[in-house]
Amino acid sequence: MIVRRRWTAAATTAILISAVLSHPGPGTAAPAAPATPITLSTTETAVVRVQLRDQAQLDRLVAAGADLANRPRARDGRILADLVLSGAQLAELTAQGATAVQIVQRAGDGSRHYAESVRAAEARTAAGLRAPAADQRTTTAAAVDTLQVQQAYWWTTGGQTFLQAQVATTATDDPDVEITVSWRTADGATGSFPLYRFEDSGEYQYHYNLPQPVPNRPVQLTATSSLGGTSRVVTPALWPNASPPPLPAGYQKDFIDAYLTPVDIQARIKRLARQYRDLVDVIDLPNKTQGYRRTAAAYLGDPAVAAVVVESVRFGDQSMNGVQVRTVDPGRRNRPLTVGYRDRVLTVSLATDTAGKTVSTTDEVAAAINARQPNRFRATVEDGSTGLPMPVAGPARLDDGLQGTEVPAKPWTVQALRLGVHRDGSRVGVLAYSQEHAREWATPLVTLEFAERMLANARTDPATRELLEQVDVFVIPTVNPDGANYSFNDFNFQRKNLVNHCTGPARDPKNRTSWGVDINRNYTVGSYFDGYVGASANCLSGNYAGTAELSEAESRNVVALAQTHPNIKFAMNVHSYGGYFMWPPGAYRADGRVTLPRPSIDESKMFLDSARRIVGAIAQERGTVTWPSQTGPVADVLYSAAGNSADQLYYELGIFAWDFEVGNDRWNPATGEWEGVGFQPPFDEAHGESQEYAGGLIELVRVARDYAAAQPAG
Ligand SMILES: [Zn+2]
Secondary structure, eight states: OOOSSOOOTTOOSOOOOEEEOOOOOSSSOOOOOOSSOOOOOTTOEEEEEEEESOHHHHHHHHHTTOOOOSOOOEETTEEEEEEEEEHHHHHHHHHTTOEEEEEEEEHHHHHHHHHHHHHHHHHHHHHTOOOOOOOOOOOOOOOSOOEEEEEEEEEEETTEEEEEEEEEESOTTOTTOOEEEEEEETTSOEEEEEOEEEEETTEEEEEEOSOEEESSOEEEEEEEETTSOBOOOBOOEESSOOOOOOOOTTOOOOOOOSOOOHHHHHHHHHHHHHHTTTTEEEEEOSSOBOOSOOEEEEEEEETTTEEEEEEEEEEIIIIITTOEEEEEOOSSTTOOOEEEEETTEEEEEOOBOTTSOBOOBHHHHHHHHHHHOTTTEEEEEOTTOTTOBOOOOOOEEOBOOOOOSSSOOSOBOOEEEEEOSOOSSOSEEEEEEEOSSTTOTHHHHHHHHHHHHHHHHHTTOHHHHHHHHHEEEEEESOSOHHHHHHHHHTOTTOOSOSOOOOOGGGGSGGGGGGOSOOGGGOSSTTOGGGTBSSOBSOTTSTTBOOSSTTOSHHHHHHHHHHHHOTTEEEEEEEEEEEOEEEESOOOBBTGGGOBSOOOOHHHHHHHHHHHHHHHHHHHHHHOOOOOGGGEEEHHHHTOOOTTOHHHIIIIIHOOEEEEEEEEEOEEETTTTEEEOOOSSOOHHHHHHHHHHHHHHHHHHHHHHHHHHHHSOOO
16 A cells, blocks of 8 residues: 655654555545544544545645555545544544545454454354355446547446446546446446546546446447547457356365464464475575564653653563653752663653752753663653753653563564475465555455465365466465554554664654554565655655665565575465555656556566456455456556565566455445445455455466466476
8 A cells, every 4th residue: 555655754743644445436426425424533543435625635645644555536626535544633634624435444343353253263163163154145519539448348246237447538638528438238228427537646547437337238338528529339348257167066165264363373374284294384484573572661751741752772571661760859959960770760860950950951861861871771852842841750661552462572483385296396386475564454364265275175176286286385374473463452553564663753652553664665676765656764654665675574574485486486465455456567756657667568468367367266256356447557556656565576586476455345236335345344254355365366376377387398
């Protein structure tokens, strides 16, 4: 997920907004204000689908650190975006003319959905039952301009047929051109709908729409423009028009019956290795992460009046939680400022004047702590307390604030599963990796369901056995376990890892939920450091790129695995949510929207043809169809994501590297709206995502097998 513009340096305030996946749709009908106004308490945080007033409002959010997962799309000068924000921030936006249209996920929803999923799994185990099947939906004048229909696709899902079109006008510079699509179905019904202009980085791209419901298979489509232009009559094509082989009788699936924490995932990896010894290696990736740890901190003084933030140099669990800090009045005249540490108490004795009055300032106290106790503590004047008289305060106890009790507080070894009959590099390799972003809880469910399906069926299904004969499969279920532990135990909207690179006032513990590095912006190709769009230099931003390319253990691990196994030719980076299927280029430069090099015609065809197969396989489970408008190069269908891992694997290592955003919007026939599912939906939805996208990964393995078989023998 990504911002569209470079961070503006002034914004060192706490991150206002972290936007998430959505496709604010020019196509949907203007969402009416909900009957009951959507409100949040001042301190509650939620994912909210917001209709912004105008582009300027979006630009201000982005400048304040918005982490936009969708490309902003204007409709009647308005924009829909899913934003992570507090009630106070929502109120501020509303006062500025924005309208909340859907609460996608409340803060408490994540832990409630997790607890519900675990309880239900325990109940099923007690009853000797497996997980519930996924939601069962059937698969089943003289014209001034000229119009070209670039795409027209239809499909049926859940008994409803949809139509989506993309049309370009030659009047590219006229922002007021209106384009209308008219359709006719096989049984003679007709209708029309408007398209909306899509610009990216200030340049006209095309007009398009979200999928529109139609009563039957459309057989004819034309577009007309307000300038008098018309298109040729076209026949919409069936999307994706590819189906995987049917599942054989007795095919085993449904191995996921609850959300999985990193500790659960570790146990699952161990169990799979034990159960399928002949088919599995566990690879310990070389770079241990920081672990579920943080420094301990306290306010010395009152942040509302005057305070110094005192922080331990070591992590809180390294005997620093509970350490006390205080300032004292020496009670004598003409005393110097002194700092002492004894019996786990840091005591700052304030300087006094000739009358015996304390005279030390906040800055002097912070400087004295840093000078006298550099190995134990670092101190920063609280933002807003600079130069103020330091009060007598404390004792305050340092604390890391971490709530998780079942997470080992030590560096974490990230693990990969390697599956295959021949795990010697002689077969083409496929890499599936998930949870670069901590809050995307459904994503390891996808990769683990995929891994276990391959292993379990290799014993009973000859076709699966053959796949594992021909393909060497690598799976990293959780790339970012520290962030994931934090997401499960402390702050469910955590996206980044737990490494805090902030300096100065940004280290104030009030910013705790904004620290960390966006792993999927920390790679070396088309990076922020190279001048590409969609990452930030601000340590509090949702897509902070880190201190340098590959500054983080998590990203180095992905690169290390791919480099060590040069037989890997295919990769899938699994994210949530929104229902996208994408490939390089994933980034462009700000000036002129110059993307990373486009794949060759042959490679582009490989990406698209394979994508159609994989989209077809995803649809096999419960009819979910990833829209054609959300299938394509990242930079075209989503946004620019500087320094992402798929670009790294493709441009540096020559791997066909894709991204999933699992968790497609669901059609609500009652309201006629597409609705976002969020990062941590009720478990039934997450379970459905795991089943359908695991099927997509298995089709990726077939793609790899077919690719290898077509290569000249060497
Ligand atoms: Zn993500």
